[in-house]
Amino acid sequence: MSNTRHVPVMLRRCLDLLAPALERPGATVVDCTLGLGGHSEALLTRFPEARLIALDRDTEALRLSAERLAPFGERATLVHAVYDELPQVLDRLGVPRVQGVLFDLGVSSMQLDEADRGFAYAQDAPLDMRMDQTTGISAAEVLNTYPPADLVRILRAYGEEKQAKRIVSAVVREREREPFTTSARLVDLIRDALPQAAKRTGGNPAKRTFQALRIEVNGELSVLERAVPAAVSALALHGRIAVLSYQSLEDRLVKQVLAAGAATTAPPGLPVVPEQYQPRLRLLTRGAELPSDEEVAENRRAAPARLRGAERIREDAR
Secondary structure, eight states: OOGGGOOOTTHHHHHHHHHHHHTSTTOEEEESOOTTSHHHHHHHHHOTTOEEEEEESOHHHHHHHHHHHGGGGGGEEEEEOOGGGHHHHHHHHTOOOEEEEEEEOSOOHHHHHSGGGOOOTTSOOBSOOOSSTTSSOOHHHHHHHSOHHHHHHHHHHHHOOTTHHHHHHHHHHHHHHSOOOBHHHHHHHHHHHSOHHHHTSSSOTTHHHHHHHHHHHHTHHHHHHHHHHHHHHHEEEEEEEEEEEOSHHHHHHHHHHHHHHTSOOSOTTOSSOOGGGSOSEEEOSSSOBOOOHHHHHHOGGGTTOEEEEEEEOSOOOO
16 A cells, blocks of 8 residues: 555645644644645645644554654654544643644545455445454444444434435344345445435445444544534634535534634623633634545545634633
8 A cells, every 4th residue: 555545635725724823933733634644744844843743543544654754753743542532632742732733534545445444335345444443343243233223323314324224124134144244245235225216326325324334433423523622722822723524414513613613602782792702713714615626536535525724813711
């Protein structure tokens, strides 16, 4: 697996959004989703004075990135952690505030490209889907052990799958016959379970189910729900955050946190808004920014990307 295949999404735009905060002397930037280190390498290159702290839950990604970022020496600190552990990581490193935070959510190229991880529905593999293979339950365990009602809820909530009930009743019938172990069997089952009309739209019919299982296995939305507010709290005054998400559930969550930070919290009807109710964030993107057509043509994984950014404009009331 070479690094050359990994093309960081919306790279220049992410760097431009963070630049005003990272061009200051002594700036520290956190890459919450290190992956194969594409964004991190670009941050260290473009901001030669900046220090980088990079997090990833995937030990293999950390190993590969450590090689890639070795030339930057002491400027890069790599940490095995999930991104909602950001406050504890900063605390441990003795870093009270940071100037920049970047999230590139979703599955890393490496996880999709390495067949045996079970993320991709296009190839047969063990149904694992854990981003950190040292802990937690696999996708196979979810499919084989969860009560039907929970499976339906997960497919609907995390996969926005309209045919959740049909798929789950087929899963339950099949798992009694023989537990699920590989992705191909699940893909075939979904194909057979769906009505003709549902198969004609939106790419591979297994896509939504695989997304839902991945989010459940890795607790992605609950992690994100804690991580984005924690990242905003870690920003120094005039620090900036940029978040790339790849599906509507993530994007909605990010939007809510940033919009809440950019709104006044004053009770309605006050003639003058006191300092403690003033917004603490200024939005840097109008809605979510999308990748250019050229970028999507070059890197199809960029297609669903949505980028949002904000700047810290007020300290928390002490």
